[in-house]
Amino acid sequence: DAKTTQPTSMDCAEGRAANLPCNHSTISGNEYVYWYRQIHSQGPQYIIHGLKNNETNEMASLIITEDRKSSTLILPHATLRDTAVYYCIVRVRSYSGAGSYQLTFGKGTKLSVIP
Amino acid sequence: EPEVTQTPSHQVTQMGQEVILRCVPISNHLYFYWYRQILGQKVEFLVSFYNNEISEKSEIFDDQFSVERPDGSNFTLKIRSTKLEDSAMYFCAISSGHTDTQYFGPGTRLTVL
Numbered sequence: 001d002a003k004t005t006q007p008t009s010m011d012c013a014e015g016r017a018a019n020l021p022c023n024h025s026t027i028s029g030n031e032y033v034y035w036y037r038q039i040h041s042q043g044p045q046y047i048i049h050g051l052k053n054n055e056t057n058e059m060a061s062l063i064i065t066e067d068r069k070s071s072t073l074i075l076p077h078a079t080l081r082d083t084a085v086y087y088c089i090v091r092v093r094s095y096s097g098a099g100s101y102q103l104t105f106g107k108g109t110k111l112s113v114i115p
Numbered sequence: 116e117p118e119v120t121q122t123p124s125h126q127v128t129q130m131g132q133e134v135i136l137r138c139v140p141i142s143n144h145l146y147f148y149w150y151r152q153i154l155g156q157k158v159e160f161l162v163s164f165y166n167n168e169i170s171e172k173s174e175i176f177d178d179q180f181s182v183e184r185p186d187g188s189n190f191t192l193k194i195r196s197t198k199l200e201d202s203a204m205y206f207c208a209i210s211s212g213h214t215d216t217q218y219f220g221p222g223t224r225l226t227v228l
Contacts, residue, residue, distance in 0.1 A: 034216070043206045043219035044158060046116065087158075092214060101213045102148070102160035102171060 004088045009110040012082075018075040020109050022088030025069040031092055033064060034103070035073045037084040044087065044105070047073065078113045085110050117142040119220035121207050127226045131196050136223045138190040138207030147190045148208040148217060149182065151175070158206070164190065165213070197227045 005023040012018040024033060034049040048055055048062045050071070055062045061074040075082055087108040092101065118141040128134050138147065149161040162172040164182050181193045194201055204224050208217040 036219075038158070041152070041204055041222065041224070043119075043208075043222050046216055046218055049216065102163060102173070103150075103158075103208075103217060104160070105158040107157060 004090055004106055006088055006106065006109045008107070009112070011112050011114055012078045014080060014113050014115050015077055018078040018082065018111055020073040020086050020111065021070065023070045024088070024090050027068050027090050031090045033062065033071050034089045034091060035062065036087045036089065038087070039084040080113050080115065083111060083113045117144060117209060117218045119207055119209055119218060121220040121223050123223060124221070125224045127228065128197055130199060130227055134194050134197055134225065136192045136205050136225070138220055139188060140190070140209045142209070144209040144211055146210040146213060149192045150206045150208060151203040152206065153203045199227050201225060202227045
C-alpha cells in the first residue's frame with residue numbers, strides 16, 4: 001500500500017471547520033483513501049473513504065486532489081468530541097489475488113478541538 | 116455501521132497463561148480481523164480470517180497465536196502462553212468483503228503481569 005504523510009498534530013477552535021491534510025503521492029489507481037479516527041484508546045472509527053471524487057457523509061467531507069496525490073478531511077463544525085487521532089490510510093480497492101488487504105496505520109494527526 | 120462487541124473489556128493474566136479474546140459481530144459479515152495496539156504505539160495488523168481459514172497474517176502472529184470461529188458467530192483470538200510484551204489493546208474488525216470497509220470493535224485491554 002502507498003505510504004501516507006500527515007502532520008503530527010493540529011488545533012481547531014470549537015465550532016470551526018477542521019481541515020486535516022494527508023499526502024499520498026505514491027498512490028496507485030487501484031487504491032482508495034480511507035480515514036479513520038481513534039478517540040483515546042477506543043477502537044478506530046471509520047469516517048469516510050474515496051477514490052477520486054469528493055465525498056461527503058454525515059460525519060465529514062473528503063476532498064481528493066485531481067492528481068490524487070493528496071487529500072483533505074473536513075469536519076465542518078468541530079466539537080470537543082472530535083478530539084482524536086485521525087488516520088489517513090491508502091488501501092487496495094479490488095481483489096487481485098495478491099497483495100494485502102490489511103489496514104496499515106501510521107501515527108496519524110492528533111486533532112485537539114479547543115473551547 | 117455494523118456493530119461489533121468484544122469480551123472481556125479488560126483481561127488481566129499472569130505470564131505464561133492462556134487467554135482467549137472474543138469478538139461478536141452483530142451482523143453477517145464474512146471477513147474478520149485482529150489488530151493490536153501497544154500503549155503509545157501504532158495500531159498493528161495481526162491476522163485476517165475468511166471462510167474458516169486464515170487469509171493473511173503478520174510477522175507478529177506467531178505460533179503463540181491462533182484464531183477460530185468455534186460456533187459460527189464468535190470469533191476468537193487465543194494467545195497460548197502470554198508474555199509481558201503481549202500487553203496491549205486488541206481490536207477485532209469485520210468487513211463484508213476483502214476490500215470493503217473494516218469496522219472495529221471497542222477493544223480488549225490485555226494486561227500480562
